Structures are given as structure tokens and as C-alpha cells.
Amino acid sequence: MELRDIEIFLTLAEELHFGRTAERLHLTTARVSQSIKKQERVIGGPLFDRTSRAVSLTSLGKLLRDDLLPAHRQIQRAVDRAAAEARGITGTVRVGYTTPWCADLALQAGRAFSDRYAGCTVLVQEVQFKDMLGPLRRGELDLQLSELPARSPGIADGPVLFREPRALMVPAGHLLARRDSVSLEDLAGVPLIRSDGGLPESLIDLHIPVRTPMGLPIPDGPAYTFWPEIPALVAAGLGASIVAARAARYHARPGIAFVPFRDGPTLDYGVLRLASGQTPPAAAFVELLADLAS
Incomplete structure (x- = not known):
């Protein structure tokens, strides 16, 4: 099995839907179906039960999924670490937040980020409204999850991560x-x-x-x-x-x-950062935040 076929199988095993799997991997549904059929021919048995209403793993498919997942995750971590090193994604990302729901997202992203980029550490801390932009201005934080818009000289905002009634x-x-x-x-x-x-x-x-x-x-x-x-x-x-x-x-x-x-209007929440720019680790963290929020 080629690595791409393994990725298709594991994604379908998670989504249990050919259309969503194709969309997630930027493939056609036909390409996903062809890959699964090829894998089933090589292995010699069905990996999925398919009906007009549902897709489910067979016992053989569950066995293959459970055996492949740890190895696939290890390969992905190795690729991510190499990519991170090449992009300079190492060191510490210091993230502030002003509300507990922003804290939830920041901490979730911090765990995922540290797992993806082993050379990075994420530090998360609360920011008081009394000095909402002070830690950013003083260079104590790389970015902040807060209410938007926070228009102020030297501060850039966006993307919006979620909107609240x-x-x-x-x-x-x-x-x-x-x-x-x-x-x-x-x-x-x-x-x-x-x-x-x-x-x-x-x-x-x-x-x-x-x-x-x-x-x-x-x-x-x-x-x-x-x-x-x-x-x-x-x-x-x-x-x-x-x-x-x-x-x-x-x-x-x-x-x-x-x-x-x-x-x-709604209350919008998103990323604040210095307008002068951000480090590669901070930029990568913002990308992850946007993925999680969506």
C-alpha cells in the first residue's frame, strides 16, 4: 500500500463518508473509491460495508485501521518536525486570552501545536481588560485571542475565529x-x-x-x-x-x-498581534487556530 492509499483509507475510516473524505483530501469521490477497491483486492477482503445510506468498517477494516494508525501518526509527526525545522518553527509561542472560551481554544490549539511541532512550546496566559493591549505592546506575548475589532496603533487584528450573539x-x-x-x-x-x-x-x-x-x-x-x-x-x-x-x-x-x-451586531473573537509582523511559529499557530475554529 502506498502512503496516499493509507491516508485515504484512514480518512474514510474516520469520516465513513466518501464525499467528505474526498473533500477533506482534495480528491474526487471516484479516486477515493478506486483506492479503496484496490486496497481490498490487495488484502483479499472487504474493508468497508457500503449501502445507499451508510458506510461502516468491516471487522477486517477495523483491524487494519487499528494497526495502521500508530505508524501513520509517527510518520506524520516525523514529516511535520522536518517541515517545522525547515520553516524555522521552533522555540516558544506566547499566547494571551481575555475570556474563558478564548482560553479553551488557545489551550486546545496549544496541545495540538506541541504535538505537531515537537521543537515548540506554547505558553498560555490570561490578559486583564484593564491592560488589554499592554502585554502585546511590551513584547510579552506573540499573539492574543480577544474581542475584535481592537483598533489601535501598532496592533493588527484577524482572522476572526468565531462570532457570538x-x-x-x-x-x-x-x-x-x-x-x-x-x-x-x-x-x-x-x-x-x-x-x-x-x-x-x-x-x-x-x-x-x-x-x-x-x-x-x-x-x-x-x-x-x-x-x-x-x-x-x-x-x-x-x-x-x-x-x-x-x-x-x-x-x-x-x-x-x-x-x-x-x-x-455579534461579538467577534479572533487574533491580535503586533502590526510589525510575527515569527514563523506564531504564524503557524494562527493557521492551526483557524483550522480548529472552523
């Missing part, structure tokens, strides 16, 4: 907490908790607007220094905060409720 975090006893959804116009009746500095202006407009789309003023709530203060302030009935909808899964606690917005 917004929600309003309100005190559980507030009238808005009883609704199925809220509008941006409803913000005229609730004070928003403010940042005491550190956020780029482009993000302040998204997170802490001062007027509704119709021009009504939005009251000011208390200011926070670190984000964990916000749920406590909301639970105390001192204000509300615009958050990503998935914050309900990460920050639920007594005294607060999360109500989705039915209008307004």
Missing part, C-alpha cells in the same frame, strides 16, 4: 430578566457597568455604548477594574453588562440572569 447580564430580579429577549433600546432603562480604562475605543462602543441606536442616553453604572467584579456588581443590583451569550455557561451564579439580544 450578545446577551444582557442583568440582576435576577430586574424586569428585563423576565423577558425572552431584549432590544438595544431597552438599555435606556438600565445602567451599564463601565470600564475604568484599558479597553480600545472600538470595543467600548460594542460593550458599553453611551446611547441607544435611537439616541436615548444609557445610564452609567459603577466602574470595574477586573472583569470578575462585574457579576458581583450585577448580582448586587447595581447595573447590567453586555456579554457574549455563552457567558451564561461560564459565569452563571445566583442573583444574575442572561437575556439574549434580538438585535445588534
Whole structure:
């Protein structure tokens, strides 16, 4: 069996779908089918059961898959290490994040990156909103997973990795907490908790607007220094905060409720980096992040 045929077999064993296998390997469905038939002739038995509705591995196919996978992974790691060395992908990639869902993606990518590029180490750390762009500017980080857009001199952003619907975090006893959804116009009746500095202006407009789309003023709530203060302030009935909808899964606690917005833009999350350029390891890490996010 040639290496390409092994790759086709293992991909089909994972996908169990000829069309998806062809798309993933940038081949035609006919090429995938021909390769599998050739392998079955060489081995002398069927590797897959095929019907009009489903594809499944035979017992012979499962045996071959289990025997081939470790060797194929070892070959792929050897190729990746050689390619990494040729591209200068060695050393340490320092990655920051501002939300727990960005942390999840950064840590997942870090594990995959270290496995793919044995000569690289990935360090992941939290960045506080009070000094959101400071670690990047000071060269303490190579890149950062954060809210976009973060327009600021010397900082480049993109790609966008995922887009989140917004929600309003309100005190559980507030009238808005009883609704199925809220509008941006409803913000005229609730004070928003403010940042005491550190956020780029482009993000302040998204997170802490001062007027509704119709021009009504939005009251000011208390200011926070670190984000964990916000749920406590909301639970105390001192204000509300615009958050990503998935914050309900990460920050639920007594005294607060999360109500989705039915209008307004999404909250976008992606990569921030210095506009002056990035190292080969950092560029490769961004490519991996985009693959995982998609």
C-alpha cells in the first residue's frame, strides 16, 4: 500500500463518508473509491460495508485501521518536525486570552501545536481588560485571542475565529430578566457597568455604548477594574453588562440572569498581534487556530 492509499483509507475510516473524505483530501469521490477497491483486492477482503445510506468498517477494516494508525501518526509527526525545522518553527509561542472560551481554544490549539511541532512550546496566559493591549505592546506575548475589532496603533487584528450573539447580564430580579429577549433600546432603562480604562475605543462602543441606536442616553453604572467584579456588581443590583451569550455557561451564579439580544451586531473573537509582523511559529499557530475554529 502506498502512503496516499493509507491516508485515504484512514480518512474514510474516520469520516465513513466518501464525499467528505474526498473533500477533506482534495480528491474526487471516484479516486477515493478506486483506492479503496484496490486496497481490498490487495488484502483479499472487504474493508468497508457500503449501502445507499451508510458506510461502516468491516471487522477486517477495523483491524487494519487499528494497526495502521500508530505508524501513520509517527510518520506524520516525523514529516511535520522536518517541515517545522525547515520553516524555522521552533522555540516558544506566547499566547494571551481575555475570556474563558478564548482560553479553551488557545489551550486546545496549544496541545495540538506541541504535538505537531515537537521543537515548540506554547505558553498560555490570561490578559486583564484593564491592560488589554499592554502585554502585546511590551513584547510579552506573540499573539492574543480577544474581542475584535481592537483598533489601535501598532496592533493588527484577524482572522476572526468565531462570532457570538450578545446577551444582557442583568440582576435576577430586574424586569428585563423576565423577558425572552431584549432590544438595544431597552438599555435606556438600565445602567451599564463601565470600564475604568484599558479597553480600545472600538470595543467600548460594542460593550458599553453611551446611547441607544435611537439616541436615548444609557445610564452609567459603577466602574470595574477586573472583569470578575462585574457579576458581583450585577448580582448586587447595581447595573447590567453586555456579554457574549455563552457567558451564561461560564459565569452563571445566583442573583444574575442572561437575556439574549434580538438585535445588534455579534461579538467577534479572533487574533491580535503586533502590526510589525510575527515569527514563523506564531504564524503557524494562527493557521492551526483557524483550522480548529472552523
